[in-house]
Amino acid sequence: MxxxxxxxxxxxxxxxxxxxxxxxxxxxxxxxxxxxxxxxxxxxxxxxxxxxxxxxxxxxxxxxxxxxxxxxxxxxxxxxxxxxxxxNLLSQAQPDTHQAIIALIQRGDDQFKHPLEQYRAAKRYHRDTELKWRQQCEVFIQELEQRLTDNGFFIGNSVSLADYAFIPFMRQFGRVDRKWFATAPYPKVKAWLSTQLQSHLxxxxxxxxxxxxxxxxxxxx
Ligand SMILES: N[C@@H](CCC(=O)N[C@@H](CS)C(=O)NCC(=O)O)C(=O)O
Known part of the structure; x- marks a missing residue:
């Protein structure tokens, strides 16, 4: 016990x-x-x-x-x-949307977190793999940018758990190379992150x- x-x-x-x-x-x-x-x-x-x-x-x-x-x-x-x-962040009454939310969060965990760790380590220890790992992270960020462009949210046209689950990891990503991130071609992701980081929540x-x-x-x- x-x-x-x-x-x-x-x-x-x-x-x-x-x-x-x-x-x-x-x-x-x-x-x-x-x-x-x-x-x-x-x-x-x-x-x-x-x-x-x-x-x-x-x-x-x-x-x-x-x-x-x-x-x-x-x-x-x-x-x-x-x-x-x-x-209604899990859309539990709508099985398709619910599954899409769970699947996107899981995919972020599977596909984004490892390259993010490598990108952070490469920057910290001045390894020449920094660009490679950053580009690997960008594959997922490009997808999020597209989702925000299409619908305004990560899943469908209303806020879901997916819109919150990535905040800490995107914050880390943006802080690895702030200068680069400031000019990176992801206006929707950057605006979303900035709104989240300034929120009361x-x-x-x-x-x-x-x-x-x-x-x-x-x-x-
Ligand atoms: N898969 C775990 C990962 C949690 C994790 O790795 N947390 C780190 C801190 S950010 C930790 O506790 N590491 C243990 C240690 O370094 O001793 C989860 O999602 O909860």
Missing amino acids: IEPSGSNNFPILYSLQNCPYAMRARIALLLSEQTIIIRAISLKNKPLAMLEASPKGTVPVLILADGTVIEESIDIMHWALRQNDPN YARMMKKHELWSQETQSCLL
């Missing part, structure tokens, strides 16, 4: 401020209007309670009131919006929390 999830029986989220996976989990939890206890951690000193719940040691980890552990950000997003989806999601320890008070997301 995993530790009970806090005195108020709210789910507990182990989180890291700038981790893109934790960021997208927090975004979905906020969009679903869930009350969540947040425990900010440091990767250098992972809390035992987190490791006991999820030995793989990555954040985010969500522990539900009944002890169920959800340890993949994509699963946390889906769990959150299955509890409550006031903006983003500010709430990035609210800083004290590092959690047994002695500290729990904070609500």
Whole structure:
């Protein structure tokens, strides 16, 4: 049995401020209007309670009131919006749209995240593969640009979870080479990202929390 999830029986989220996976989990939890206890951690000193719940040691980890552990950000997003989806971001009543949303997020995870990691590393360590990896990232960005051009949103003509799930990764992409990104031929993606980063939701999601320890008070997301 995993530790009970806090005195108020709210789910507990182990989180890291700038981790893109934790960021997208927090975004979905906020969009679903869930009350969540947040425990900010440091990767250098992972809390035992987190490791006991999820030995793989990555954040985010969500522990539900009944002890169920959800340890993949994509699963946390889906769990959150299955509890409550006031903006219909999963289109659960429309199976085709729902499938398209899930599939696009999955494809982004499969096709964009690896080249993004390589692009960031190439830039940081001045490798000559930077251009190659950036171009590989651009394949997916071109698709998003086209989708925004055609419909104004990533899936169909209304906002969905897909429009939120990529925010942290696109932010990382834009920050690798800010000068290049400022002139990159993706006006729709850049406008979308800029709007998201200036939103109230983003500010709430990035609210800083004290590092959690047994002695500290729990904070609500
Ligand atoms: N597939 C996981 C990936 C999460 C992940 O890799 N998180 C990083 C931080 S951004 C982490 O916790 N790494 C563990 C470590 O570096 O010790 C998810 O989507 O939740």
